[in-house]
Amino acid sequence: MRTRKLVAAVALGALLGSDLALAVSPALGQAPGAGNGQTLMPSLGGADGGYGRMLPGQSTTAPYAAPQQPPLALPPTQPQVIQRSAGPTPLNVCQPGGRTYQTVSIPRTRPAEPLPPMQQPAGTVTQVTVSQSAPGVPPQTGLQPTTEARALSTSAPMAVPELDELSRIEAGYNLDPIRVQQTNLGPFGTPLRQYGYSMFAANVSTFAPVDDIPVGPDYVLGPGDDLTINVWGAVDSTLVRTVDRNGRILLPKVGDLRIWGLTFSQADRLIRDELARFFRGFQTSVTMGRLRTVSVHVVGEVCQPGVYTLSSLTTVTNALYSAGGPTKLGSLREVRLLRGNVQVARIDLYDFLQRGDRTRDYRLESGDTIFVPTIGDVVAVSGEVKRPAIYEIASGTRLADVVTISGGVTPISYLKRVQIVRALPNAERATLDVDLTSYYLKGDEASNPPVNAGDLILIHRSDPRVYNVVKVEGAVRYPGAYELKPMMRIGQLLPADKLLPEAYVERVEVARRRPDLSMEILAVDLKKAWSGDPSQDLLLKPLDEITVRTELKAARTIELGGQIVRPGVYTISAGEKLSSVLERAGGFTDRAFLKGALLTRAALRKTEQEQLDAFLKVQEQRMLAAASTVVVGAEKEEVASQQQQLQARREMLKVLASKVVVGRMVVRLDAPDKLKGTENDVVLLDGDTLSVPEPPQSVLVIGAVRNSTSVQYKDGAGIDYYINRVGGFSKEADQKEAHLVKADGSAISSFTNIRAIEPGDVVVVPPKEEEKIRWMSTVRDIATIVGAALLGVAALVAIF
Numbered sequence: 001m002r003t004r005k006l007v008a009a010v011a012l013g014a015l016l017g018s019d020l021a022l023a024v025s026p027a028l029g030q031a032p033g034a035g036n037g038q039t040l041m042p043s044l045g046g047a048d049g050g051y052g053r054m055l056p057g058q059s060t061t062a063p064y065a066a067p068q069q070p071p072l073a074l075p076p077t078q079p080q081v082i083q084r085s086a087g088p089t090p091l092n093v094c095q096p097g098g099r100t101y102q103t104v105s106i107p108r109t110r111p112a113e114p115l116p117p118m119q120q121p122a123g124t125v126t127q128v129t130v131s132q133s134a135p136g137v138p139p140q141t142g143l144q145p146t147t148e149a150r151a152l153s154t155s156a157p158m159a160v161p162e163l164d165e166l167s168r169i170e171a172g173y174n175l176d177p178i179r180v181q182q183t184n185l186g187p188f189g190t191p192l193r194q195y196g197y198s199m200f201a202a203n204v205s206t207f208a209p210v211d212d213i214p215v216g217p218d219y220v221l222g223p224g225d226d227l228t229i230n231v232w233g234a235v236d237s238t239l240v241r242t243v244d245r246n247g248r249i250l251l252p253k254v255g256d257l258r259i260w261g262l263t264f265s266q267a268d269r270l271i272r273d274e275l276a277r278f279f280r281g282f283q284t285s286v287t288m289g290r291l292r293t294v295s296v297h298v299v300g301e302v303c304q305p306g307v308y309t310l311s312s313l314t315t316v317t318n319a320l321y322s323a324g325g326p327t328k329l330g331s332l333r334e335v336r337l338l339r340g341n342v343q344v345a346r347i348d349l350y351d352f353l354q355r356g357d358r359t360r361d362y363r364l365e366s367g368d369t370i371f372v373p374t375i376g377d378v379v380a381v382s383g384e385v386k387r388p389a390i391y392e393i394a395s396g397t398r399l400a401d402v403v404t405i406s407g408g409v410t411p412i413s414y415l416k417r418v419q420i421v422r423a424l425p426n427a428e429r430a431t432l433d434v435d436l437t438s439y440y441l442k443g444d445e446a447s448n449p450p451v452n453a454g455d456l457i458l459i460h461r462s463d464p465r466v467y468n469v470v471k472v473e474g475a476v477r478y479p480g481a482y483e484l485k486p487m488m489r490i491g492q493l494l495p496a497d498k499l500l501p502e503a504y505v506e507r508v509e510v511a512r513r514r515p516d517l518s519m520e521i522l523a524v525d526l527k528k529a530w531s532g533d534p535s536q537d538l539l540l541k542p543l544d545e546i547t548v549r550t551e552l553k554a555a556r557t558i559e560l561g562g563q564i565v566r567p568g569v570y571t572i573s574a575g576e577k578l579s580s581v582l583e584r585a586g587g588f589t590d591r592a593f594l595k596g597a598l599l600t601r602a603a604l605r606k607t608e609q610e611q612l613d614a615f616l617k618v619q620e621q622r623m624l625a626a627a628s629t630v631v632v633g634a635e636k637e638e639v640a641s642q643q644q645q646l647q648a649r650r651e652m653l654k655v656l657a658s659k660v661v662v663g664r665m666v667v668r669l670d671a672p673d674k675l676k677g678t679e680n681d682v683v684l685l686d687g688d689t690l691s692v693p694e695p696p697q698s699v700l701v702i703g704a705v706r707n708s709t710s711v712q713y714k715d716g717a718g719i720d721y722y723i724n725r726v727g728g729f730s731k732e733a734d735q736k737e738a739h740l741v742k743a744d745g746s747a748i749s750s751f752t753n754i755r756a757i758e759p760g761d762v763v764v765v766p767p768k769e770e771e772k773i774r775w776m777s778t779v780r781d782i783a784t785i786v787g788a789a790l791l792g793v794a795a796l797v798a799i800f
Contacts, residue, residue, distance in 0.1 A: 167328035169390060170194060173380045173456060185382040185456075192380055195389035196332045196353050200303070200325020215288050215313070217265035222312065222365070223247060224292025229271060233282035240289060253278045264288065296364050298323040300372035301330025315361045316347050319370050330372040333392050337362060338369040350392075354405070377453035381406040384413035384459045393451065400439060400448045402457060414462040415440070420449075421456040467542045474548035475503035484542055491529040491537045494546070499526075502552035510538060511545040556686035560585050563592035563692040572684050578667075579676040581684060587672050593695040594669040596743040596760045602687030605663030666745040696743070696760040701726045703765035704733035713759040722763055734768030 166174060174191040185192040221227075221243060229239040229251075241249040247260020254274045259267045268286040275284060292312045296319055299305045303324025310319060316337055326332060332353075337345040344362075351357040364370075379402055380390045386407030393402065399418065403409060415436040422430050438447035451457070469481040470493065477498050490510070499505065505526040512520055528536040556574070558581060561567050565586030572581060578599075588594065667680045669692070675681050698710040699722050706727030714721060719740070729735060739749040743760030757763075 166191060167194060169328060169375070169378055172454075173390060185380065185388070187388055192382060193389055194328050194378075195387070195391050196349060197325065197328055199353065200321065215264055215291070217263060219264040219288070219313075220363070220365075221247075221259050221262055221264065221267055222292055222294075223260065225312070226289030226291075227267070227271075228287045228289050230285040230287075231275070231279075231282055235279050235282045243292075251275065294364055294366040294368070296366070297369040298372075299369065301327050301374055302372050303327055310364065312363070314364050315358075316345075316364065316370060317349070317352065317358075317361050319364060320372075323370075326372045329375055331375045331392060333394065334373050334376065336371045336373070337364075338371060339365065339367070350405070379451050379453070379455045379457060381457045381459070383457075384410040384461050386410060393453075396450065398448045398450050399434060399436065399457070402451055403436070403459075409459060412462050412464075414460050417460060419458040419460070420451070421458065422452060423454050469542070470540050470544040470546060472546045472548070474546075475500040475550040475552075476548050484540060484544075488540050489529070489537045490524055490540060490546065491526070493540065494526060494548070496530065499548060500550070502550045504549040504551045507549065509547045509549070510540075511547070512541060513543065554686075556684075558684050558686075558688045558690070561689070561691045562597075563589040563694060564690075565589060572686075575683055577676075577681045577683055578690070579672045579681045582672040582675070588669075588692060591694050592692045593743070593760065594692065595758070596693045596696065597667070597669045598689075598691045598693070598745075599665045599667050599682075600663040600689045600691075601665055601685060602663065603685060604665070664745055668744060699757055699759065699761050699763065701763040701765070703738075703763075704730045704767040705765050706730055713757075717757065719757060719763060722757065723765075729765060730767075732767040733765050735765070737768070738763070738765045740764070 170191060170193060174185055223243050223245045225243045227241050227243070227249065229241065231237045231239070237252075239251070241251070243249055243259060246258075248256045248258050251257055251271070251274065254277070257270065257274055259270065262270065264286075271286055272284050275282070293309050294312050294314065295307060295309050296314075297307055298319055302320065303326075305323065308319060308322050310322060314322075316335065320326065320335070326335075332349040335347040335349060336343050337347065345360055347360050347362075351359075352361065376392050376394070378390050378392050379397075381402055382388045385403065386409070389406065391402065391405050393405075399420070409415065418434045418436045420432040420434060422432060424430055432449070434449060435447050438444040466481075468484045470484050471481050472494070473479045476494065477500060482493060490508070494508070508524045508526050510522040510524060512522060514520055522538060524538050525533075525536045529538070555571050557569050558572050559569050560581070564582075565588070567585070570581055570584060582588075665682065667682060669675060669680065670678075697713055699713055700710045701722050702708040705723065706729075709726055711722045711725045719738075723729065737749075739747055740757065741747050741762040741764060743758065
């Protein structure tokens with residue numbers, strides 16, 4: 001007993017100890033283990049484990065002395081400085097929707113794979129150092145000191161989620177059921193997106209400026225720039241000078257020369273002039289060496305706000321690219337450049353996106369601040385414009401200005417009814433219909449109203465139907481749709497040279513819609529219309545359909561096959577007989593079996609097929625009724641046998657139906673000269689088919705026999721011979737109804753009429769109807785019941 005208590009106490013202590021260790025491990029700085037519910041932090045530097053690295057070059061920061069340091073505890077109020085890698089990184093997940101607080105995820109056709117949650121400490125200041133190197137050379141990275149070094153994860157780069165992410169503004173238009181039900185907002189049914197933000201969705205390093213390109217004459221020199229001064233002539237020398245932090249360089253005999261703030265062209269001229277004071281007969285060439293770096297702040301509604309160390313060639317847009325660009329809650333039209341706490345420029349990125357204008361894309365200086373404020377008023381443009389999107393607008397923007405920003409209308413737009421869906425303050429939505437053509441054609445300012453924040457502008461498609469046409473078909477040279485010119489008549493549309501020679505011009509039909517949409521047919525005599533008869537020269541109306549009939553009749557053909565001298569398809573004249581076509585085909589071959597010739601007619605095929613289908617349906621119904629009827633006096637085994645027999649009958653019925661030749665005419669053929677003038681010399685019709693087989697060597701026996709099959713023909717043998725060859729009659733055979741189908745399609749009923757059997761004949765033995773009462777079994781059962789009743793009565797009599 002004591003041993004059991006000791007074991008239970010040890011197990012309980014181990015369990016509580018593990019829980020306590022898991023609870024205190026985050027506080028002690030230990031990495032969470034698998035299964036504790038926390039997710040590892042993904043690497044910020046990609047899959048190579050590089051974290052907090054810096055590209056070579058001058059910077060306001062210094063590299064780490066060691067790749068990693070042990071973690072240090074920071075006070076809660078001190079912000080953490082993170083040095084992000086400026087090398088190749090994964091796709092910019094901030095664009096189009098990396099921040100969860102401003103996006104709405106719409107699943108695609110397959111389930112999405114959610115990203116692992118990322119936890120970052122509050123109060124973090126991000127500093128990114130961006131430098132440039134020659135293309136194709138991998139950047140060398142170093143580390144920048146921070147007050148804390150964090151453990152790195154070597155996991156693979158973060159996967160892009162399989163979601164269509166919408167910002168809050170995009171969701172307001174695309175997920176609004178009132179707006180969506182009017183039209184598909186985006187092109188080809190896609191969601192409507194905010195304009196311009198996709199430009200910043202690519203890799204950050206793709207847009208980083210390089211420092212190995214020639215600088216322009218307007219480049220402003222500053223501390224850290226290298227100048228290479230080549231002097232030749234009376235004096236040969238090459239000087240490499242770096243502008244110090246006071247903005248000066250040192251030249252021989254000239255001394256300190258201040259060039260900070262001068263452009264490259266001004267500095268070149270100043271150096272030449274100063275050297276000319278002490279030297280004669282020389283020439284100079286000043287070139288730029290390594291460029292300085294500048295430290296700028298990118299703050300506001302950007303993807304990765306922070307301090308960035310960039311090349312001195314960097315402009316405002318380059319800095320925005322490095323910071324991942326504005327978020328979709330940031331403005332593209334009010335980007336501000338602050339220098340010394342004074343706003344020196346306001347950049348409208350729409351000028352660059354729509355016209356390529358970079359006149360206000362200023363170069364940055366160290367200490368500059370780029371501030372991206374919150375987005376201003378937005379409107380959405382959908383429908384027949386070249387660039388449907390959600391646009392940020394300035395104050396005073398009118399409807400025509402928004403259409404211009406969206407690239408203009410398409411050729412199939414309908415501008416007489418441009419709709420503006422507007423959300424009124426503290427009220428329901430309202431729809432305004434505007435005739436924009438009045439502004440474009442007449443300059444009517446009332447037709448170009450100002451737009452409000454949140455407006456949805458719908459430009460519909462024009463009517464796709466074509467009304468000023470008439471349709472011509474039939475015996476004409478060029479059928480199709482024709483333009484309906486004013487006061488056009490049918491004689492002008494259809495002159496004689498536009499008709500085919502076989503056209504029937506005495507009656508041309510014109511189908512026309514009445515005002516009540518009913519159809520009327522007008523007959524026109526084109527000959528009279530050409531001669532100037534106004535009653536026949538009909539005045540055409542839109543959407544008339546003109547049909548010109550033809551007097552040319554289709555050729556009639558018959559197909560001959562089998563044992564014919566020249567088989568094939570023959571064209572026949574009206575009323576031509578069978579003997580005539582056989583003479584043209586050369587008659588029959590020596591192997592022709594004329595009694596088995598099969599002449600089928602297309603006109604009879606449809607009627608006989610319908611009759612055969614009706615017969616099979618009736619027989620199926622009879623068999624089903626017989627299968628569902630209880631036979632009086634039948635045993636259980638007999639009922640099961642009956643069901644099997646009925647199934648066999650159904651199969652036999654299908655076999656019999658497959659042997660029936662639909663559309664066959666019974667004719668007795670002979671040589672063409674002997675056939676001519678007889679009753680079998682039938683008149684041929686279009687679609688007739690004549691097939692003459694070779695002589696058969698068997699007789700087919702089918703129906704209620706033990707084995708339905710073909711039997712080798714025996715000369716002089718009677719029908720009993722062939723019945724015995726297939727095993728004899730079955731139990732359900734109706735011998736009185738047995739008949740013989742001759743090879744030519746004729747039939748002979750009853751055995752007494754059958755004189756002789758020839759090759760190719762078919763013996764058909766139908767089944768007989770099953771009797772519904774088994775008399776012997778019924779009498780036996782009744783006698784048993786009566787006997788039992790009499791014994792009971794006798795017993796009662798004896799008792800009483």
